[in-house]
Amino acid sequence: MADTATPDLLVRGGTVLTFDPAGRRASALAARDGRITAIGDDRELSALAGPGTRVLELGGRTAIPGFVESHNHPLFFGFALAAPVDAGSPPNDRIADVVERVAAAVRERPDGEWVRGFRYDHTLLADRRHPTRHDLDPASPRNPVVLTHVTGHFCTVNSAALRLLGIGRESPDPPGGRIERDAAGEPTGVLVETAAFLVNAQLPAPDEETVAHALRLADREYLAHGITTVHDTGTGLFGGPGELALYRKLSAAGELGTRVRSYLAHQAFAGEDGRMPTPAQLGDAGDGERFRLAGVKIIADGSIQGGTGCLAEGYHRHPDEHGMMLQSPERLAEMIADVDAAGWQAAVHGNGDAAIEAIVSAYRRVDSAARRHRIEHCQTVREDQLDRMAEQGVLASFFVKHVYYWGDGHRDEWLGPDRARRISPLVSARRRGIVHGLHSDTPVTPVPPLEGVWCAVARRTRDGHTLGPEQAVEVEQALRAYTVDAAHLAGEERESGTLETGKYADLAVLPDDPTAVPTEALREMRVEATVVGGRVAYEAGA
Incomplete structure (x- = not known):
């Protein structure tokens, strides 16, 4: 399976985990003009190399598809x-x-x-x-x-x-x-x-260079952890509408290494009448390889650990407190309908099950499957709500790192043991065929996707307890949720997320095969190189 054109990049000498539908493994990969042109063995692909080919020797290491971070805040992180x-x-x-x-x-x-x-x-x-x-x-x-x-x-x-x-x-x-x-x-x-x-x-608006510097800092950290695409779920939330123009400027100048899929903060871009402009009105053709407008972010409720996530049942230690909705269910439904009618994918933040109920009910009024509308975090989603999400074609991006960073508090203070063991119910979602990504919500938790993979597999809390082992998934399932399934959330599963000919040459190089190491080793594993569009954008120690 090889294109005979001379590649710009040749990766060889190790294991290439393609994550394609057949689950194939290879030892080499070739790319030209930012796309994968061949997958095969070392001898076959080495014969294609020319004087201008950059050769990345794996030396027994493992290449996997670049991580797709499906919910992050680059400017907030950079600040x-x-x-x-x-x-x-x-x-x-x-x-x-x-x-x-x-x-x-x-x-x-x-x-x-x-x-x-x-x-x-x-x-x-x-x-x-x-x-x-x-x-x-x-x-x-x-x-x-x-x-x-x-x-x-x-x-x-x-x-x-x-x-x-x-x-x-x-x-x-x-x-x-x-x-x-x-x-x-x-x-x-x-x-x-x-x-x-x-x-x-x-607050006094930061100048353009301050914002640009923050985005560059975040970009550098993403690349160091193997992230090749990041979903900015809240563009404009911290930098205002001008953030969009700066993103476009930096992307056009090649100053950002990662691909950015932008979900515009509703409160920053909605007009005085509360309605969103269309993608065309914001000048987006929808085909940018490095930067693209993907959808609109709406916030329905707060955070469980902050006591503002909206729960149907009260908080464990304070049963009369239920958290808060930032929008009434009626207003939320109006906002989602307007976003859908304007031609956008909706990505709605929902932590508490009462907020998720309002989101799922609002999505019933639109064609969620066609737009691939999403629920962000989806932390305390119930089984009956997952049934309706599957029926309506609603996607999810789970904040699985909650298990480690706040799992003990969920169990002992905020949710109680029964509800806490079900946070980020990945097995329940997979059983229903709900496509979902995983995320770190950085800077809320640290960036490394491999830590998120470990969280999904081990379900370990800070105190060393296992929280809801029945919701733990296999390593490859967690890796897919950070690659091809996360790409699906932005409608890009045909462009990225697996290593196949014709797709973006986006990959991360790991010291070992993540599917063959002890579970605890996943969290400590470090990315040694990151390739975006066939260009080596990061090498450890370089």
Whole structure:
């Protein structure tokens, strides 16, 4: 199976896992003009090489299709990488550690300049609460400070920031959000859901180079972990509508190594009437190989670990609390119908089963199978909801890393043991034929797809417990959910996700065959090279 044209790239000397329908394995691969031209053995394909052929020697290593990250936030990730304050845990154990980092950043800046931090997680801090303005004010009396939660669904600000944002005692809660208040009714600085989103909209807009630098930083990390395509599920959420133009500019200039499939943040691009422009109105032909508009992202509810994911039954420790919808079910259905009518694929964030119920019900009013409408995270989806998703052709991108990073909290605090063991029910979804991807939601959790594969296979929590072993899948099934099935979510299974002639020459090189190593080795395995469009975009140590 070989094209006789001289290849630009020859990969040989190891194992090539094609993940094609027949599950074939080979030892070599050839590519030209960004596409795979041949799959075969070393001797056969080496004969095709010419003076200009780049040869990538596997040396016994394994090449697999490049990972397709089906739910990520590149700009949010890049901002977190470049931020003056790393508020995450690790490295911070207590709120006092975060405050110390804020104080250090303030000392390096003039009065009045904003100080931003990212990744704080109140569930991992010894204090077991969000930082407040009372914590931040002593460290920054004259500089406004905003710390964004690891989920993006909360932020906390100091008093200087509250004044600039015009948030005070009399400020009403925005629809779908909340301003946390103390016993006296004064804002604590903690802003929830749409209240937190409004802060991003009111902060001083970063200049173009700052945004470009953040996207480049994220891109570099994706390539280092074998990701060749990323679904940006929320373009414009952190950079506004101008983010789209910058993406196009960077892509045209060849400054981004990964392919980007953009799902536009509904709140950033909908008109004053709440309706979305069509793809044609945004100038998208739908055929960009490096950057392409794929759909529209809508947020239905919050996060389970933040207590804002919308549950049909109450939270385990607080049974009278059910979380919150950011849109009413009626408004959500209107938004989805409008997105569908405008010609977009919908990707709707739904963590709690009450939110998923509203999404599935709304999708029943449109042709979900034709548009390949999706549910993002789909964390607590019930068996009856999976039945209807299968019937309606609804796809899912599961946030499987929840099992490790917050599984213990789901079991003991938020969901209780029965509901917790069913988060990210991959086996139940596969049994019904629901096509699904897996994702990291970076910067919410670390990037590596192989860690996500391990989560899907081991179902291990931070404390070392197994959570819902009946929902654990085989390694190859998890790898497919990070490759060809994830490509299917954006309608690209004929272009990428497997290594076959005519498809993109997108692949990752691993030190070992991931289908033949102990389960625990999956999490520690590192990507040694990444190829995008037949070009070696990353090599470890290079």
